[in-house]
Amino acid sequence: YAHLWVSDTGIGMDAALRERIFEPFFTTKPVGQGTGLGLSVVHGILTAHHGAIAVDSTPGQGSTFHLYFPAVESPIDAAQAPATLPLPPRGHGEHVLYVDDDETMVVLVERLLERSGYRVSGYHDAHQAIEAVRDNPQGFDFVVTDFNMPDCSGLEVAHELAGIRPELPVVISSGYITDELRAEALDAGVRGLLEKQNTFEELGKLVAQILARPR
Numbered sequence: 001y002a003h004l005w006v007s008d009t010g011i012g013m014d015a016a017l018r019e020r021i022f023e024p025f026f027t028t029k030p031v032g033q034g035t036g037l038g039l040s041v042v043h044g045i046l047t048a049h050h051g052a053i054a055v056d057s058t059p060g061q062g063s064t065f066h067l068y069f070p071a072v073e074s075p076i077d078a079a080q081a082p083a084t085l086p087l088p089p090r091g092h093g094e095h096v097l098y099v100d101d102d103e104t105m106v107v108l109v110e111r112l113l114e115r116s117g118y119r120v121s122g123y124h125d126a127h128q129a130i131e132a133v134r135d136n137p138q139g140f141d142f143v144v145t146d147f148n149m150p151d152c153s154g155l156e157v158a159h160e161l162a163g164i165r166p167e168l169p170v171v172i173s174s175g176y177i178t179d180e181l182r183a184e185a186l187d188a189g190v191r192g193l194l195e196k197q198n199t200f201e202e203l204g205k206l207v208a209q210i211l212a213r214p215r
Helices: 038-048 103-115 126-135 154-164 179-187 196-212
Strands: 002-007 052-057 063-069 095-099 119-123 142-146 170-174 192-195
Touching: 038 052, 038 063, 038 196, 095 103, 095 126, 103 119, 103 196, 119 126, 126 142, 126 154, 142 154, 142 196, 154 170, 154 179, 170 179, 170 196, 179 192, 192 196
Parallel strands: 095 119, 095 142, 142 170, 170 192
Antiparallel strands: 002 063, 052 063
């Protein structure tokens, strides 16, 4: 294995915290200041490539993260290299409205979708997002909204937008998709549900698939 390690001189972590840091959406930061996805994504990438990540940390003495990447014993012959995977469909300037009370998540998703060829307007206030559609109903082609927000849930956003422009596609992102949420989303006219921890892998493909469907 190739071994990469990163150390800091911060406050460190106790055993209870070390056991949870790779869980999706676990964060010690205040609401709106952290997605809780960073270390979970790193853990997922390394695991998918048969690697590993571990942490050494002591309260008051900082932390060291150890990343292990499987080493290639010899250069891969071009003839034996796996075929390049097809790239996901790109957008053509369609305008996507993204709503999430976590400002960091808004910035990350804006960058993700802009790189995929979409125009993006991000809001961390659901009421402002609804008003933006109310002011210009034909100005948006697609909406992605977080489900669990403090003042207005993703389902409430979907219901409000259905009253403004029923044909506008809406997708709800949630960390936990239950049968109850599926039923309520269907009743609200939501076009799709996205597991939030899969946002960076699946959102671009989902947007392209739904936009390609007959309305």
